[in-house]
Amino acid sequence: MAPTGPGRDVAIVAFAQSDHRRRTDELSEVELLMPVLHQVLDATGLKTSDIGFTCSGSSDYLAGRAFSFTMALDGVGAWPPISESHVEMDGAWALYEAWVKILTGEADTALVYGYGKSSPGEVRDVLTRQLDPYYVAPLWPDSVSLAALQAQALIDAGDTDETALASIAGRSRAAATANSHAQVRGSRAQGEYVVRPLRTGDCPPIGDGAAAVILAAGDRARDLCARPAWIRGMDHRIEAHSLGVRDLTDSPSTRLAAERAGFFERPVDTAELHAPFTSQEVVLRKALRLGEDVSVNPSGGALAANPVMAAGLLRLGEAAARIHRGDSDRALAHATSGPCLQQNLVAVLEGES
Amino acid sequence: MAGSAATEVLRAPLVVEFPFTRSLGPVQSAFLTGLRERVVLGVRTGDGRVLVPPVEYDPVTAEEIRELVEVAPAGTVTTWAWNPAPRRGQPLERPFAWVLVKLDGADTSLLHALDAPGPDAVHSGMRVRVRWAQDRTGAITDIACFEPDDGGEEAQPCGHSGEFEDAVTGIVAPARLDYTYSPGRAQSAYINALSARKTVGERCPDCRKVYVPPRGACPTCGVATEERVEVGPAGTVTTYCIVNIKAKNLDIEVPYVYAHIALDGAGLALHGRIGGIPYDQVRMGLRVEPVWSEGGRYPDHYRPTGEPDADYETYKELI
Secondary structure (H helix, E strand, C coil), rough: CCCCCCCEEEEEEEEEEECCEEECCCHHHHHHHHHHHHHHHHHCCCHHHHCCEEEEEECCHHCCCCCCCHHHHHHHCCCCCCCCCCCCCHHHHHHHHHHHHHCCCCCCEEEEEEEEEECCCHHHHHHHHHHCCCHHHHHCHHHHHHHHHHHHHHCCCCCCCCHHHHHHHHHHHHHHHCCCCCCCCCCCCCEEHHHHHHEEEHCCCEEEEEEEEEEEEEEHHHHHCCCCEEEEEEEEEEECEEEEECCCCCCCCHHHHHHCHHHHHEEEEECCCCCCCCCCHHHHHHHHCCCCEEECCCCCHHHCCCCCHHHHHHHHHHHHHHHHHHHCCCCEEEEEEEECEEEEEEEEEEECC | CCCCCCCCCEEEEEEEEEHHHHHHHHHHHHHHHHCCCEEEEEEEECCCEEEEECCCECCCCCCECHHHHHHHCCCEEEEEEEEEECCCCCCCCCCCCEEEEECCCCCCEEEEEEEECHHHHCCCCEEEEEEHHHHHCCCCHEEEEECCCCCCCCCCCCCCCCCCCCCCCEEEEEEEEEEECCCCCCHHHHHHHHHCCEEEEEEECCCCCEEEEEECCEEECEEECCEEEECCCCCEEEEEECCCCCCCCCCCCCEEEEEEECCCCCCEEEEEEECCCCCHHHCCCCCCEEEEECCCCCEEEEEEECCCCCCCHHHHHHC
């Protein structure tokens, strides 16, 4: 929904990402991130000193070290002092904060990045630490198990079956053959059950990666990019923490965020959905009432590369890049966080004809 | 020693472990104390629904809710997932099903494990009941797991008030995560050089400052640093403090001096302890050199070289 008061047009004007890989032991976090920052700055000709606001998303739990994001700041040139913020969330939420900063007129440009190295730890176990610490976390239910509960609920409800889930996996990884950054590309066996009903193929790859975008307002965006991806609306919503309170077969938070972002006003041609598990695409398609005419995850999505804390920002970046290239005129980008699609962010991006 | 030969990247196990100690609110306290006494409690919302597990605020209206309701220790599986390879910390060590269970009398579902012989023995809608843990302390793990309900004798709720003698007011939830830490290329090179009693930094290609320890990036210019430069071994104390409190498990007599030391050739100071001189004689400009202990992988401390003090002008930029 358009901001109240004097609105500003804000666009994603550049996007870059790393090659997402199973492990990157030779790279510290800043070494992983820095080439991506340079690419996105080079694409606009901006220097770090030109950027009005910098915001990042990452999680110390992935690295197992406190304040690891402060090390990554070395990559943005934080001296002399810059205007900077960090969210312990996917970089998509950092982008939201930067968007608000620009809407309020406090900055005209913003550099947003997200990064994560899942390789040092066991990400299935690490993600249990985001759960309710009283009733749930002491049971250590891993991320695949929680997604599998949701998948079974969908199967019981008649919303999908294992064959349909396999086709989502196949379509995503076939699409990723055109994405040189993706970690898993091309056909791949569905494999054994990891946690039934989810098989290896229904689950995202575990890996390391980074993404960055640059936002700019109004004419500044037009100067920096031939065809800016204008953010027409963006909203994010959260559902009850307790899984047993929610209807796991639906995502009312996604639908509400989409409504507030203006998604239902006109059709889109592209949707980049942050669905790390095949079954979650079923939920999101239902919540957003997406038809077969919409190109879903032409990048391959999170099933092809899932660098935790960057995978949501990647959806915004991939959708914007399609607009930059002229492959899309109106696109939806979605990011999620938490178990079973607990938190959802939706942005609507448009190119001018 | 400019060079960029491929460095062996270091790796080491890193264990992050913490006993999270949490206090409970009135509703959580009643629920967990109830589990200790084999009583399952829910909480009633403003619109009459019963939430199990109970929370203190209505998830729809955010109103405070406090009315406790006893529910049955048996119920119906609303969804499930078969876990063929249990992970550390999970309720059962043999394959089991995760289940969301709607207990009789509740309107929401509780997450736990179901002990069943295999996935063919589990389905949504099946009847299950609580299997209590032998030793109960007032924690969610007082429910050992659920088990299929064979229709046998069942404990029926008898309207427990939710008030208990000796209620639990907190939980201790130990958490352990295992990592393999790798410091990356630049820091690996630094640590490897230290084992040969050399200190190396990296020079920024733009501002020419030498960073030590190097982290692969110049924080001023935001560019990668690659040119390796040996610095030291001697350096200058740029500033210091006197430590008067003995740290736990640290075998150093107080007071002692902790200082910023600009090694010769370095573009910024690193820090270290100063020894070999009374604490009250340490001063800015003091020239020092590293002292390595037998088998040590980094300097134990720095001691005076005996050279004349450095002129302020030579290190003022590095303070």
